[in-house]
Amino acid sequence: MAFKDHRDFFEVLEREGELARITQEVDWDLEVGAIGRRTYEMEGPCLLFENIKDYPKGFRISNGTTGTWSRVALSMGLPRKAPVREIYQAYEKGLEKKIPPRIIKKENAPCKENVMIGDQIDLYRFPSPMIHEGDGGRYIGTWDLVVTKDPETGWTNWGMYRFMVHTKDWLTGWPQSTSQLAFTFNERYRPKNQPMPVALVIGTDPISHILATAPLRLQESEAEYSGGLRGEPIELVPCETIDLLVPAHAEIVIEGELMPDKIAPDGPFGEYPGYRSGTMCQGVAVKVKAVTYRSNPILTMIALGTPPDDSSIAASLTAAVSMKRGLLNRKIPVTDVYVPPEGVTHLIIVGVKKGGTETARRVLDYFTARRIMTNKHIVVDEDVDVFNMAEVLHAFATKCHPGRGIAYEWYEGRSNSLTPFYSPAERDRLKGVSVVFDSTWPPEWPAEIIPIKASFKTIYSKEVQEKVIKNWGKYGLK
Amino acid sequence: MRRLYCCGGYDMGKEWQTFVRKFEDMKEGEVKLFIKDLTPGPRKYDTKFVKALVKKSKQAPPDSDLLLIRSESGDMAPETWSIKIQEELPPWVPGRPWEDLFKAIEKDQA
Numbered sequence: 001m002a003f004k005d006h007r008d009f010f011e012v013l014e015r016e017g018e019l020a021r022i023t024q025e026v027d028w029d030l031e032v033g034a035i036g037r038r039t040y041e042m043e044g045p046c047l048l049f050e051n052i053k054d055y056p057k058g059f060r061i062s063n064g065t066t067g068t069w070s071r072v073a074l075s076m077g078l079p080r081k082a083p084v085r086e087i088y089q090a091y092e093k094g095l096e097k098k099i100p101p102r103i104i105k106k107e108n109a110p111c112k113e114n115v116m117i118g119d120q121i122d123l124y125r126f127p128s129p130m131i132h133e134g135d136g137g138r139y140i141g142t143w144d145l146v147v148t149k150d151p152e153t154g155w156t157n158w159g160m161y162r163f164m165v166h167t168k169d170w171l172t173g174w175p176q177s178t179s180q181l182a183f184t185f186n187e188r189y190r191p192k193n194q195p196m197p198v199a200l201v202i203g204t205d206p207i208s209h210i211l212a213t214a215p216l217r218l219q220e221s222e223a224e225y226s227g228g229l230r231g232e233p234i235e236l237v238p239c240e241t242i243d244l245l246v247p248a249h250a251e252i253v254i255e256g257e258l259m260p261d262k263i264a265p266d267g268p269f270g271e272y273p274g275y276r277s278g279t280m281c282q283g284v285a286v287k288v289k290a291v292t293y294r295s296n297p298i299l300t301m302i303a304l305g306t307p308p309d310d311s312s313i314a315a316s317l318t319a320a321v322s323m324k325r326g327l328l329n330r331k332i333p334v335t336d337v338y339v340p341p342e343g344v345t346h347l348i349i350v351g352v353k354k355g356g357t358e359t360a361r362r363v364l365d366y367f368t369a370r371r372i373m374t375n376k377h378i379v380v381d382e383d384v385d386v387f388n389m390a391e392v393l394h395a396f397a398t399k400c401h402p403g404r405g406i407a408y409e410w411y412e413g414r415s416n417s418l419t420p421f422y423s424p425a426e427r428d429r430l431k432g433v434s435v436v437f438d439s440t441w442p443p444e445w446p447a448e449i450i451p452i453k454a455s456f457k458t459i460y461s462k463e464v465q466e467k468v469i470k471n472w473g474k475y476g477l478k
Numbered sequence: 479m480r481r482l483y484c485c486g487g488y489d490m491g492k493e494w495q496t497f498v499r500k501f502e503d504m505k506e507g508e509v510k511l512f513i514k515d516l517t518p519g520p521r522k523y524d525t526k527f528v529k530a531l532v533k534k535s536k537q538a539p540p541d542s543d544l545l546l547i548r549s550e551s552g553d554m555a556p557e558t559w560s561i562k563i564q565e566e567l568p569p570w571v572p573g574r575p576w577e578d579l580f581k582a583i584e585k586d587q588a
Contacts (some may be wrong), residue, residue, distance in 0.1 A: 428579070
């Protein structure tokens, strides 16, 4: 069964004990963010705040829709306790099929129940939260889906970028300069000094939000993948004032134009790496032209910060599968890729069939070829379960030679400026460095000198293993 | 809640907030500044771009407002300032997105 929106997904979450409705009045100014943040850190439920100070009944905020693996599993129609590996496999398989979206009429689109255009626009109608103390402003766009289009090819891209309420009818935001949104703007709109249509979609179905975090290739359509993963086409509807299609069941759609010749400050903001570091900048300025929204709208929020949260979990899934595809396309003998949420996409685990210096170097080359969001890569042999961090750490500690097993690559103009350990000077120029830790046995070693792992499955014969397992109960062991 | 600050006993009106990279970047005098309105209510944190006279609080002129300073990491400056708004400007400045970054990279490569 495909979820059309957050509302039908929340019914399932509630049934599974994964949703808490908060009816006590809460303050959008820090309190909601603090509750959301603490709930993540306690691995608590998705939250639906139903009574927001200063705002009429019906205007709601949610936090943590897919902030745990259990809720991601439910969003994909899997059992709540599905292992992470199974979730990865289901997502990977789901990407094999694309289903084109279905365009519906405006009168049938729930996101058009209410419309504000021109002078009517007032972003303060929504309880945009001040999420962290000391943030640059109120972020209406955190768990969002931002739609842009290449006017020459017609390619529509979805991405997830933060957007802040600047005034009642202006947003500022900070898509990274290496993002696909920035690419489209710089290629198609900047040369002509034209504003770029942008739609900020809040609260569509959960799979589409997860897909908005996916580093798909240029010209690939998240909408088609959303259909494939959900098993049915996503319904889209034309915007009121700009030439874009948006999910028809979204809670809120903000239509605007990203200006080519105007900027305004954005940030700072407590970002996905888990720190508020160097995130104050000259942001993009978006003039809002229309806002459409459902009655009793839900503003989907993530109180971003230390992992795990929706961002680190979604990125773990989407980034890992994209990386695996990319590495395999380069004929690197990958068995699997895991992006531990605790590493906030700064740390990647790559399992390979054949290890060694050359393979490790090729892995590093792949991750530093173009836009770079990661910086540490541990390459392990295929007998290491990449999803088991205890096994990965053991391999790293015991097989990565400090002298010959570590390779670096420095670069400029392409690094991730949200990475906390970069200095302000490095951040200004997007200067960075990535490293690979070769935690594999050298392939040139003869088999007879490769150390045998002293584990039950590897240092005992099959007969001894079977005897022990068969008699386990007789030993009085559980 | 309005607070009384040391400025000859005057009540300092509205409260505003602004961000600087480092606290030492804030200078007294006539400036153009993006400021956030800290008046409680649903429009709190609304942004204005203003031409204003800013001074450290102890030298605040009468009928000026309070200005709080935060750094680029969101840290609050220990001392407060005063702001007397002279003119409200459009809420943006001329510029191209990511221009600061591209210029920094070009300069380094030159």
